Amino acid sequence: MDKQNIISILEKVEQLLSINDPDSTPFKSKYEAIELLKTNRSNIKEDDKEFLGVFDSKLGDLYISTEEITIGLQVSTNAIKELEGYESKYTKYICKSLQNVSMVYINRNDLTLGNEYLSRSESLIKESLATVSDSVDITSTTIDDLKSLDLMNCFYLAQLYGLLKDSEKSSKYCEKTLQLQLELKKEFNIKEWCNNCLSLSSFYSENENNYDYAKQCFLASLLIAENEQDDDVKKEIQANVYLVMGKYFSSYFKLYYQAEKLKSAHQDKDNNYDFVTPNTTVPDNTLERLENEKKRQKILDSIQFNQDKYNSNPLFSQLDFTPIQSKLTQPITLEPILDFESARKCFLQAQHYFNKAKKYYQLDGFVTEYVNIEFDMVNLYEYLIKFETIGKRKTTMYKKRLELIEPLLQELNPQYFYSQVQAIYFKCGEIYSEIAKLFERMSANLQETSLYNNFLFKAIDNYQKYINTYDMKGVDKDEAIKNDIDTFILAKCEIAICHKNVQGMNRLVYDHLNKSISNFKSIVELLKLPSNQDIFNRFQDEYQLCQDMLRLLPQKTKFLSDKLG
Structure with missing residues (x-):
């Protein structure tokens, strides 16, 4: 042939x-x-x-x-x-x-x-x-x-x-x-193209800290979405773009939050100690402070935005973003976050686009997406709090975090939304614990002490409810705990610390110290199981904290026991 x-x-x-x-x-x-x-x-x-x-x-x-x-x-x-x-x-x-x-x-x-x-x-x-x-x-x-x-x-x-x-x-x-x-x-599938481009945007912002290319990607998605003929599909694409835009600002905000957090990271461990003996000393944190400062500077140096090398060499040179940017209700601009005002500006930009995404992803019909956005908002408030210096305003923001997710516990059936309910209990426990730390410094009278204790009790209650959710797994309970061992151990540690921090009458403090000791013991027993050797190696700090508490707290309970007669 x-x-x-x-x-x-x-x-x-x-x-x-x-x-x-x-x-x-x-x-x-x-x-x-x-x-x-x-x-x-x-x-x-x-x-x-x-x-x-x-x-x-x-x-x-x-x-x-x-x-x-x-x-x-x-x-x-x-x-x-x-x-x-x-x-x-x-x-x-x-x-x-x-x-x-x-x-x-x-x-x-x-x-x-x-x-x-x-x-x-x-x-x-x-x-x-x-x-x-x-x-x-x-x-x-x-x-x-x-x-x-x-x-x-x-x-x-x-x-x-x-x-x-x-x-x-x-x-x-x-x-x-x-x-x-x-x-x-x-001809290509517009929805598929936009979703892939949004994934690329997330990669650039969350993995590369390259906010110029991340911005180009979500603007390209918004522009290409204009060609979609199906209105329902178009609305879905636009909601996804707004969601990525919210995450864009949130991801940027998080880097400055992490940098700010490193300034005081060395103090966090000390807050868990109760100095009950004269020979208990504060460890020298000089080296840790220096190391944290290096980490902090590395984070700040990694942030890339408004750089000519990316904007003069765009990913999609054939696209003109000018028309689409003129339609945006909030400008896509970034600036260094150095104080509360600049932090608040970034917060409002992220909040604006998360709220636009929520107009499409409503609780009735999009439970998982809605809950995830609420958690994004909860995290935003966490970042903002780090730049706030006034205690009352911090407390207000912590309560706003609770208002976003705590009511969802009445709406969600744990049988169908198990992981979401779990995450809400854990996060609520975390938030109540943080509020308690604020009130600990203000507990000057019985009423303030009672308020402080109530926040601790709510933290304990939520952490315990998180732990109790594993009972729903039945015969798979142990396997489920092993899969979530990090958060499980952290929840138990937080319960033990909250019990330890209860203030007030001697009998109340004595009872909660014993509960704290019991929880610290259970963590040590869990970590020392032969099958948990790899977990033990990862949780050396928590293990050391437990050992220190089990050495120090019995001395305090003995002191209180003697006083109680």
Whole structure:
């Protein structure tokens, strides 16, 4: 069979593949194309390997697209072997076969082999882009063919590295996929494009601290969403954009919060100690302070925004963001957060876009999304509190955090929203504990002491309810605790510390100190289980705290016991 006949058959195959088959027989034209190729393949001489390779490449692709995976893998693998030595001549066929084989292996969870085939395809595409010539016939590889192949290769590599948990490489290939989709000007799924672009935005803000590229990504999504014809889909995309915009400001705010927190991190451990003996001394925290200052400076140095190197080299050079930015109700501007006023400005920007997202993601219909946004808002208040210096205003903000999530406990059935209810109990315990710390410094009379204790009791109650949720797991309780061991141990530590910090009448303090000792003992027993050796190694600070408390607190209970008679 000569090349002209080959070209004629391939053209007939393409004509068949251009037919839109009815839903009742979705593969009708593809099956006809398979039969056409199989029938004519037998007329190709065995030594005409290049033509066999071209036919097998098309056959393998058709078998896989008609869900005949095993034979598709075999035929595509044969095509790759048959086309060895003809890479420059039949680039699009060998690359398509390499991609098909790679996806079969990736779907079978053989990621190493999948990566090997995609890497071969990637290298061949790069080489061919530098030497591509004008199209001669249907078998020739054009620049558009190569870019389409490159697009699919990047798409597959983004998925592959996502499965390999390599977020940096996955994001880079996702970025190139999005760029090629715009460059090729072919029709693509707008919702899918926007969601991928928003994921890229989150990667840049949360992993790279690159707020210029993160901004470009969500603005691109907002701009591309304007082309969506389905109003419901468009509203969903816009809500997702607003959500990412809220997280953009929140992520930026969090970095300054973390930097500010490091200023006083060395003091946090000391707050857990009760100095009941004359020989108890405050540890020298000089080295820790110096180390924390280095960490703090590293965080501040990592923040990238308003930088020419990113804005003069945009990710999507073909898009003009000016019209879409003019429609925004809040400007997308960032500035260093140095005091409460600059912190409040960033807080309000994040809050604004979270509230816009909540107009779509309402509790009735979007429980998980709604709860997650409420937690985002809770975190925002936490960041803002760090920059507030007035105790009363701090207390007000802590209470606003509770107002966001505590009422949800009346709305959510723990049987269906177990993880959300768990998270709310834990967070409420944390917030009540933080409020108690504020009141501890103000407990000058019986009424203030009672108020302080009530916050401690509410913290204990919420932490205990968090722990009690594991009873719902039945026979899987131990496994569930092991999966959440970090928060489980922290909850038990907080309960022990809250009991230890109760103030007031001797009998009340004595009773709660004994409860504290009991909780500290249970933590030590849990950490010292032979099966928990890896956990023990991770929780050395908590273990040391427990040991210190078990050494110091019995002395205090003995002192109180003697006074009580």
